[in-house]
Amino acid sequence: MSRTTLSRFSLARRSRTLAVAATAVALTLGLAACSDDDDATTAASSDATGSGADSEATQGTWPREVDSLTVDNGEVTGETEKVEIPEQPERIVSTSVTLTGSLLSVDAPVIASGGAKVGPTSDDKGFFTQWADKADAAGVEALWQLEPDLQKVAAQDPDLIIVSAVGADTATTLYDELTKIGVPVVVLDYSDKTWTEITTEIGEITGHEEEAAATIQSYEDRVAEVRDTIDEPEQPVNVVLPAQGGNLNFMTGESAQGRIITDLGWELAVPGDDITRTDGDYAGRTDVRQVTGENADKALIGKTVFGINVDGTEPVIDKLKAIPTLTDAYAVTNARVYELGASAFRIDYFSAMEILDQIEEYFTPQGAE
Incomplete structure (x- = not known):
């Protein structure tokens, strides 16, 4: 040419x-x-x-x-x-x-x-x-x-x-x-x-x-820039997507969402093999691990939780509170559940930048410019 x-x-x-x-x-x-x-x-x-x-x-x-x-x-x-x-x-x-x-x-x-x-x-x-x-x-x-x-x-x-x-x-x-x-x-x-x-x-x-x-x-x-601007949230961190029937999908370090967390230098908590479902649509996947409601308390161990509200209906915190085993979960009882918008469901450059904006807004110290 x-x-x-x-x-x-x-x-x-x-x-x-x-x-x-x-x-x-x-x-x-x-x-x-x-x-x-x-x-x-x-x-x-x-x-x-x-x-x-x-x-x-x-x-x-x-x-x-x-x-x-x-x-x-x-x-x-x-x-x-x-x-x-x-x-x-x-x-x-x-x-x-x-x-x-x-x-x-x-x-x-x-x-x-x-x-x-x-x-x-x-x-x-x-x-x-x-x-x-x-x-x-x-x-x-x-x-x-x-x-x-x-x-x-x-x-x-x-x-x-x-x-x-x-x-x-x-x-x-x-x-x-x-x-x-x-x-x-x-x-x-x-x-x-x-x-x-x-x-x-x-x-x-x-x-x-x-x-x-x-x-x-x-x-x-x-x-x-975000890492240098904000106060680091309590560790470790879970990234979850509430699913039907009280199930929870946890993003791993292989997921695009999980990689943003690890890029920030944070500890990403992922459910172990003993409580992860091995059937259904998520069987064999490395980017997402699904846990049933009865094991949700064993999986949601993050002191900080980011919840993806993909359907745009009730807040993620309300969905988590509706799971009986999460009554005493640290992030739930201490208001440490932070909502990510629907765009966080599928990550590209633009949605990754939106997530970083949300994280900056959540954790920038009060009074900081």
Whole structure:
């Protein structure tokens, strides 16, 4: 690709960034600072993402080959294949609302996206609340709500299609038809990666490696800022998602939510094998451990508890108080249960930053500026 073309893409990205609201401002400032300090910035980005060498080697190189999961008769095989992207994409369609947040966070030119069902985690278009305003500012068109439509994708005249391999927002059943549109189709699994790993991968696929590194660095900078600003809460910490029937889902250090806690340097308490359910939807998962109500007191040992209120109904503290075995739980009886909003259910850059904002608000000493 010519230097002139790359410059045009750079200008387009910068224009889109200026249109995005406050969260992306930090990213823009980070990129603007890269003038005579490219070597230092590359080194810092390498430390943040663990893939700086690869990014340096591929930045601006087209065509490029990227890894994509293979799909056979609508089913993901678990194997990967190389998909060639001939030139830097300018019209990306995301069939996965979960992956759209990562595309927006690196300022990739996503023009349309599938959405989730309307609910506490999303707006009336099905866009997740943590980045819906960014999508609107960027002019992203909403295509559907968990009902993939081949014709709607084709009508966007995309030059790259992003598909999730898993989740309610997958469109693998349409994979064969999507490939017939005649543009690269890349299938990604976000369930076995951290949000930072997905962000790095998205950056490499779209040619936005520098933006991805800067996005991750801005998160890490914010973690350090919050850690230095607040009073550390009582340790250890539980992160829970109340479930039906009085069950509790505990986030582990493998979860995106748990990693935020450990990034802050706190001790994350996780239920032991002896009280964790080994049946049902959470059997075998490493990011979440489910505990029944009768064992809730043995699992909720955190002196500080963060509860994810994904359905937006009654407060988490009330849900915990309704579990008989938690009557004497320390966090419950000492008002140490802190609510996280619905956006904390699915973590990307934007929701991670929202969680850090909430934590700062909860634990900044009174009277501190």
